[in-house]
Amino acid sequence: MDKKKIGQIVAVLVLLVAGVVIGMNWQNWFGNEEPQKSLAEVESAEDWTGERKAPAEPSPTIDIPGYDRIQLKADATEQQVNFYNPENNTCYFKISLWQDDDTKLWESKLLEPGKAIYDITLDQALASGSYENAKVKYECFSLGEQEPLNGSEIKLTLEVI
Known part of the structure; x- marks a missing residue:
């Protein structure tokens, strides 16, 4: 070559x-190089061990349990119920059970948050039947001075058997 x-x-x-x-x-x-992106910060967390409930915090409102119907024993004053004050409330409850607008059957003393009443003694026994105009009345009171707060009335049916 x-x-x-x-x-x-x-x-x-x-x-x-x-x-x-x-x-x-x-x-x-010569290029218009984009600045390098920094990596996102990684959260320092615990190992997952299953679903965990968040702690109950005081509610800014008052939680009132509701009922559609309550079942009672006929011709007896000793009854079993499930009245309670939810634990996240920041007030006392006074709970009363009414057959109708004029007939109060039972009333509690002040009930603290997180407490329940399961056994009550009615002022009078009821005959068997369905009482459509019954109600549970909640009167609410502040924890400190026991000043009246908002309350509620829950209309329900008393099933007496």
Whole structure:
């Protein structure tokens, strides 16, 4: 081969190598490089051990349990019920059970948050039947000074069997 052809091959190889080097570094040398994004901070947390309930916090409102019907024993004053003051309330309850608007059957003393009444003694026994105009009345009082707060009346049916 003559020197002229060897020179041309070497020149082509040098240009190819230079082109590859320039191509691989073009973005670093001349490009508008975006700033590197930092990784997001990872939360320091506990190992998962199953669903955990959040602690009950005092409610800014008063939670009032509701009832559609209450079942009582006929011709008996000793009854079993499920009256309670939810533990997240910040007030006392005075609960009363009414046969109708004029006939109070029972009334509690002040009931603290998180407490319940399961056994009551009615002022009078009821005959078997369905009493549609019955209600449970909640009177609410502040924990400190026992000042009256908002209350509620829950209309329900007394099923006496």
